[in-house]
Amino acid sequence: MSEQQTTMLRPRERPGANGATAVAQPNIALIKYWGKRDERLFLPWTSSLSMTLDIFPTTTRVRLDAEATDDAVTFNGTPASGEERRRIAGFLDLVRRRAGLTHRAVVDTRNTVPTGAGLASSAGGFAALAVAAATAYGLDLDPTGLSRLARRGSGSATRSIFGGFAVWHAGTPTAPPAEADLSSYAEPIPAGDLDPALVIAVVNAGPKDVSSRAAMRRTVETSPLFEPWAASSRDDLTEMRQALLRADLDAVGEIAERNSLGMHATMLSARPAVRYLSPASVTVLDSVLQLRRDGVPAYATMDAGPNVKVLCRRTDAERVAGAVRAAATGGTVHIAGPGPGARLVDEDGR
Numbered sequence: 001m002s003e004q005q006t007t008m009l010r011p012r013e014r015p016g017a018n019g020a021t022a023v024a025q026p027n028i029a030l031i032k033y034w035g036k037r038d039e040r041l042f043l044p045w046t047s048s049l050s051m052t053l054d055i056f057p058t059t060t061r062v063r064l065d066a067e068a069t070d071d072a073v074t075f076n077g078t079p080a081s082g083e084e085r086r087r088i089a090g091f092l093d094l095v096r097r098r099a100g101l102t103h104r105a106v107v108d109t110r111n112t113v114p115t116g117a118g119l120a121s122s123a124g125g126f127a128a129l130a131v132a133a134a135t136a137y138g139l140d141l142d143p144t145g146l147s148r149l150a151r152r153g154s155g156s157a158t159r160s161i162f163g164g165f166a167v168w169h170a171g172t173p174t175a176p177p178a179e180a181d182l183s184s185y186a187e188p189i190p191a192g193d194l195d196p197a198l199v200i201a202v203v204n205a206g207p208k209d210v211s212s213r214a215a216m217r218r219t220v221e222t223s224p225l226f227e228p229w230a231a232s233s234r235d236d237l238t239e240m241r242q243a244l245l246r247a248d249l250d251a252v253g254e255i256a257e258r259n260s261l262g263m264h265a266t267m268l269s270a271r272p273a274v275r276y277l278s279p280a281s282v283t284v285l286d287s288v289l290q291l292r293r294d295g296v297p298a299y300a301t302m303d304a305g306p307n308v309k310v311l312c313r314r315t316d317a318e319r320v321a322g323a324v325r326a327a328a329t330g331g332t333v334h335i336a337g338p339g340p341g342a343r344l345v346d347e348d349g350r
């Protein structure tokens with residue numbers, strides 16, 4: 001296990017201080033999570049695998065307020081409302097039930113990733129909230145327990161508890177709810193000597209029309225391609241783990257690209273169809289094909305939005321970023337490497 005993973009939690013604030021601050025980064029799935037078998041418990045149909053990024057941190061502070069009658073939530077200094085607020089308050093209710101406390105909380109979140117644009121803002125967001133809230137309410141959870149808890153906020157957050165590469169186990173499908181809940185968590189996995197980068201082309205940073213939650217529900221309920229994709233995704237995961245162990249970037253990239261395109265095929269065949277790819281996404285996908293024709297190993301993966309993430313060797317990242325930048329006119333391009341898992345920090349975020 002790397003140092004990144006073992007030093008994940010280094011508490012500087014302890015429960016009893018009535019507050020805690022945590023930082024977490026988003027992750028990008030190379031084997032996708034798409035579809036829940038249990039919406040209440042956030043249990044997925046398939047296991048997934050991701051790389052946590054070293055950019056776009058979310059910092060969340062949770063402070064208990066014994067006097068307050070409701071939770072107060074701010075996003076980048078602005079009070080949260082509607083669905084956003086409801087999701088966070090619902091998550092805090094779960095933490096309170098487990099802690100046997102009724103105190104309301106003041107939650108302050110600072111996010112550096114464009115929200116709701118398929119850049120996994122909820123992954124870093126709920127991983128940071130899980131670590132900060134668990135600590136503030138005095139829950140004594142190990143990283144596996146934190147991963148299970150983060151899952152209840154957003155499925156992809158399960159994996160951001162860990163740094164580097166992580167696999168999220170779908171868990172035991174036939175088990176009763178309590179057992180199924182325990183069986184579904186993420187854990188870090190080795191990735192040989194792979195020295196990867198993800199070049200992220202943000203072609204549109206605005207919020208999407210259909211949330212990933214609604215889109216995956218519609219896909220599971222209506223797409224004739226969902227079951228075949230889920231079956232092939234299970235095989236992709238087995239092959240991906242072997243490719244990572246061999247540090248075989250071409251195999252990792254090929255498997256990730258086909259898994260992602262397959263996921264998009266399930267959405268396109270949902271009724272009505274969900275289409276996240278835009279003309280700009282397709283232009284970037286074409287530039288990735290051209291890079292490969294030019295002998296540069298580069299492979300694309302896309303999530304619930306038009307933005308494209310390109311996996312390549314770290315040594316090729318600048319060249320890949322240049323090609324993608326030329327294709328994604330008007331967009332922005334970021335280079336990410338493997339980053340750390342969720343961790344406690346002091347109030348200043350250090």
Ligand code: DP6
Binds near residue numbers: 034120156213
């Ligand atoms: C396409 O984790 O955002 O990014 O569990 O409903 O909050 P909820 O969904 P979310 O879905 C992410 C889906 C994905 C693929 C992935 O990250 O594995």
